[in-house]
Amino acid sequence: MSESGTLNVGMVGYAFMGAAHSHAWRTAPRFFDLPLAPRMTAVAGRDPERVAAAAATLGWDSTETDWRRLVERDDIDLIDICVPGDLHAEIAIAALEAGKHVLCEKPLANSVAEAERMTAAAEAAEARGAFAMCGFSYRRTPALSLAKRLVESGALGRIRHVRAQYLQDWLTDEDAPLTWRLDKSKSGSGSLGDIGAHIVDAAQWIAGANVTGVSALMETFVKERPVGGEFVGLGGHGGVDGPRGPVTVDDAAMFTARFEGGAVGVFEATRFALGRKNAMRLELNGSKGALAFDFEDMNALWFYDAADEPNAGFRRIQVTEPEHPYTGNWWPVGHGLGYEHAFTHQVVDLVGAIANRERPAPSFADALRVQRVLAAVEASAADESRWTAV
Ligand code: SOE
Numbered sequence: 142m143s144e145s146g147t148l149n150v151g152m153v154g155y156a157f158m159g160a161a162h163s164h165a166w167r168t169a170p171r172f173f174d175l176p177l178a179p180r181m182t183a184v185a186g187r188d189p190e191r192v193a194a195a196a197a198t199l200g201w202d203s204t205e206t207d208w209r210r211l212v213e214r215d216d217i218d219l220i221d222i223c224v225p226g227d228l229h230a231e232i233a234i235a236a237l238e239a240g241k242h243v244l245c246e247k248p249l250a251n252s253v254a255e256a257e258r259m260t261a262a263a264e265a266a267e268a269r270g271a272f273a274m275c276g277f278s279y280r281r282t283p284a285l286s287l288a289k290r291l292v293e294s295g296a297l298g299r300i301r302h303v304r305a306q307y308l309q310d311w312l313t314d315e316d317a318p319l320t321w322r323l324d325k326s327k328s329g330s331g332s333l334g335d336i337g338a339h340i341v342d343a344a345q346w347i348a349g350a351n352v353t354g355v356s357a358l359m360e361t362f363v364k365e366r367p368v369g370g371e372f373v374g375l376g377g378h379g380g381v382d383g384p385r386g387p388v389t390v391d392d393a394a395m396f397t398a399r400f401e402g403g404a405v406g407v408f409e410a411t412r413f414a415l416g417r418k419n420a421m422r423l424e425l426n427g428s429k430g431a432l433a434f435d436f437e438d439m440n441a442l443w444f445y446d447a448a449d450e451p452n453a454g455f456r457r458i459q460v461t462e463p464e465h466p467y468t469g470n471w472w473p474v475g476h477g478l479g480y481e482h483a484f485t486h487q488v489v490d491l492v493g494a495i496a497n498r499e500r501p502a503p504s505f506a507d508a509l510r511v512q513r514v515l516a517a518v519e520a521s522a523a524d525e526s527r528w529t530a531v
Pocket of ligand 1: 157309335336
């Protein structure tokens, strides 16, 4: 880390997550009092023209066409990995071994074996003062951070049920192209790792208990898709006559689960739920209360307190009060936040952990626990939904 109190960041990749992370690095120091000043020192991408354009658009000081240069540069303190999962392990381990901090997008890796190697590298690097976080950004949606606070306060009592869905619909169009998220060699899995990983992490974190076993099924509805081309939106690809290639990942994953402590859960992840654009939903039922959240109404948290009976019912908490997590640094009550704010909060907490020389959360070990659940889901689905321990 630079002695000058700055944190020089090098980012690998500049697509959707690169744009979200860039926004967060730019914005965090303007709305939060950070102990270190992030500097957007370099962005790396293979295509020189495209990465130069991305640097200009997203606000990076320099560019590299090989991520290894970021690892080698003495003026880089942290490497932010925003590329598909097949590169996460190689980049994260090289960065950690070079003494750099790491922020790695989710899911941590494309396999448990890779995630284990990354976690070992992170734990070894901590001894040398380098820290690592995995980008399960939804934890830092204020409403879900409030949900965690309420569960920890005992407001729900003993957790009995966890109900988690992550519903999108952007792949319902059979002519949507064969992008990297549909190629197992790049993404590791389909809906399971791309969006199912988010609800597994959020559920384990908020419930304060890990999944111990699953029974799962997975399905691929569209087996072949047009090769080449970019995703242009639902229904925007009609009449593609070119060659089609095989889809090698799941389109939908569903599983029942048991948690440490006795709770049971139901999880569903799909990108074929027409009309659901980014419906990341959680409901927790406890012995004294219940919580419900839907990212499509992300500034609200529904809370039921049995002590209010007979006039209980779910009440809608508008999570915009200054006392709520993160919200006090933004706008007056009722003005609300968006998807990008969770990424800014992620940077705020990562910079704070680094300055305090503390393990950031979610750590690679936390993300490895998610990876183990994903692997158990795949094993169960491949074995007639047989109950599979995590
Ligand atoms: C999938 O469409 C996706 O982009 C995920 O990859 C992100 O992690 C999620 O935040 C939004 O949806």
